[in-house]
Amino acid sequence: MAGSDGLMMHRLAMTRPLTLDTFCDSEVIEVIGSGSSGNIAFGVRIIDGGRTFPGDVSKWQWKRMQEKKERQIEKARLLRERQAYEERKRQELLASSNSGIPVIGSYSSDAEILKLFFPESTIAGMGRPMNTLWFDEFPISPLSIRALHEIMGYQKMTKVQEATFPVILEGKDVLAKAKTGTGKTIAFLLPSIEAILKATASSDLRWGRCPVHVLIICPTREPATQAATEAKTLLTYHKRMDAQIVVGGTNNNTEANNLQKNPCQVLVATPGRLLDHMSSSKEVVMQLSKLKMLVLDEADRLLDMGFKTDLDRLIKQLPASRQILLFCATVPKEVHEVSHDALKEVHVFIDTVGKDEEKTHAKVEQSYIISPLDNQLEVVLVFCTTARVTALMAEWSQNLGWVVHQDVKITFTDWDERDVLARRVRVSLCWLHGRNRFCVL
Numbered sequence: 001m002a003g004s005d006g007l008m009m010h011r012l013a014m015t016r017p018l019t020l021d022t023f024c025d026s027e028v029i030e031v032i033g034s035g036s037s038g039n040i041a042f043g044v045r046i047i048d049g050g051r052t053f054p055g056d057v058s059k060w061q062w063k064r065m066q067e068k069k070e071r072q073i074e075k076a077r078l079l080r081e082r083q084a085y086e087e088r089k090r091q092e093l094l095a096s097s098n099s100g101i102p103v104i105g106s107y108s109s110d111a112e113i114l115k116l117f118f119p120e121s122t123i124a125g126m127g128r129p130m131n132t133l134w135f136d137e138f139p140i141s142p143l144s145i146r147a148l149h150e151i152m153g154y155q156k157m158t159k160v161q162e163a164t165f166p167v168i169l170e171g172k173d174v175l176a177k178a179k180t181g182t183g184k185t186i187a188f189l190l191p192s193i194e195a196i197l198k199a200t201a202s203s204d205l206r207w208g209r210c211p212v213h214v215l216i217i218c219p220t221r222e223p224a225t226q227a228a229t230e231a232k233t234l235l236t237y238h239k240r241m242d243a244q245i246v247v248g249g250t251n252n253n254t255e256a257n258n259l260q261k262n263p264c265q266v267l268v269a270t271p272g273r274l275l276d277h278m279s280s281s282k283e284v285v286m287q288l289s290k291l292k293m294l295v296l297d298e299a300d301r302l303l304d305m306g307f308k309t310d311l312d313r314l315i316k317q318l319p320a321s322r323q324i325l326l327f328c329a330t331v332p333k334e335v336h337e338v339s340h341d342a343l344k345e346v347h348v349f350i351d352t353v354g355k356d357e358e359k360t361h362a363k364v365e366q367s368y369i370i371s372p373l374d375n376q377l378e379v380v381l382v383f384c385t386t387a388r389v390t391a392l393m394a395e396w397s398q399n400l401g402w403v404v405h406q407d408v409k410i411t412f413t414d415w416d417e418r419d420v421l422a423r424r425v426r427v428s429l430c431w432l433h434g435r436n437r438f439c440v441l
């Protein structure tokens with residue numbers, strides 16, 4: 001098989017595929033002959049192979065080791081640079097928060113519009129690379145920090161959390177704009193808990209009296225449930241504090257009893273259901289009479305869904321001295337109007353999105369399927385936001401000739417939009433085995 005002077009001769013059956021791998025570590029080869037029919041005979045001259053390097057490794061292995069080493073050196077350099085950058089930013093932010101609210105240039109168009117409306121208001125948050133600060137760098141209760149670290153596993157603040165926390169803590173009204181999925185819930189919950197701790201430490205408000213200090217209004221049951229869950233998690237180690245939820249689609253009486261028996265400091269609600277409770281129970285109105293903070297979560301959606309009148313009614317019944325926080329992904333005209341009516345004239349607009357940016361966080365995956373007519377799906381489940389939109393969709397679908405099953409029994413257990421596996425849709429067998437099934441939820 002092997003000839004002298006580095007010449008290797010191979011005689012192989014034609015049926016066997018030949019590749020250069022056949023010649024193992026020989027890195028440069030030269031074909032020096034070819035064969036006749038049936039069998040093929042050829043030779044290769046190993047021009048530059050077989051050499052070894054320190055550690056008795058081949059040249060290829062040596063090269064790969066060197067490349068790996070270079071990659072590691074580069075990675076370490078980048079890490080050092082990032083740490084130095086983070087430290088610099090931390091120092092800058094600490095310095096600016098000592099001298100008041102950081103006011104940064106390069107405002108978004110929303111900010112510029114707001115500035116026209118409210119020349120006295122401060123605009124913060126834009127143009128700053130953030131997401132660099134640790135929770136424990138802020139004056140946050142150690143019990144909240146413990147829940148953040150141990151239960152939620154969060155160490156650093158997100159951009160919107162960094163930007164809003166010091167401003168909210170100062171007691172200012174805030175309109176905050178941040179992309180969907182950027183951590184707005186914790187952004188308003190953390191300073192809310194601090195506000196409760198501050199209020200309960202003062203002499204006029206004792207535990208158990210006029211207990212609701214923070215009211216969070218969400219457009220629908222699902223974000224309300226999420227906010228209440230996160231509030232409960234953050235309050236895990238605050239043994240004397242609790243959060244409760246009142247939302248549509250649940251038993252009114254059970255909720256009312258719960259509110260009476262277990263007074264809470266954080267109340268999460270949808271507008272309609274809260275107004276129902278307030279009109280039927282003086283106790284609920286009493287509980288809200290010393291409210292310190294009102295949060296309108298997803299304010300843009302609240303208004304888009306037609307809750308303006310409900311919100312006006314609600315705000316009128318709450319104490320005038322409360323702090324108001326508006327959190328949203330977009331700031332349309334309606335949000336400007338509400339901020340104009342409800343927020344103090346000197347409030348802070350914090351925009352972490354900027355001009356022309358997508359309103360959804362890049363990590364929130366979105367997709368769609370275009371299905372050709374002759375390949376249409378037989379089962380379609382359409383999820384809508386409200387009962388009214390659901391009825392409209394059902395009507396349209398019927399007009400399109402779909403069989404819309406009205407009698408389908410569908411229940412959700414613990415709807416959680418972030419955990420698809422937690423969704424449960426129960427449908428009747430007859431519906432399941434039918435054809436052209438269309439269901440609007």
Ligand SMILES: Nc1ncnc2c1ncn2[C@@H]1O[C@H](COP(=O)(O)OP(=O)(O)OP(=O)(O)O)[C@@H](O)[C@H]1O
Binds near residue numbers: 154155181
């Ligand atoms: N500091 C943080 N570090 C890591 N993850 C976080 C942090 N803050 C929040 N999160 C997580 O990020 C996800 C999105 O947060 P959240 O739902 O509050 O965003 P959002 O801006 O309110 O979005 P949406 O508009 O959909 O309600 C949640 O799973 C939340 O637990």
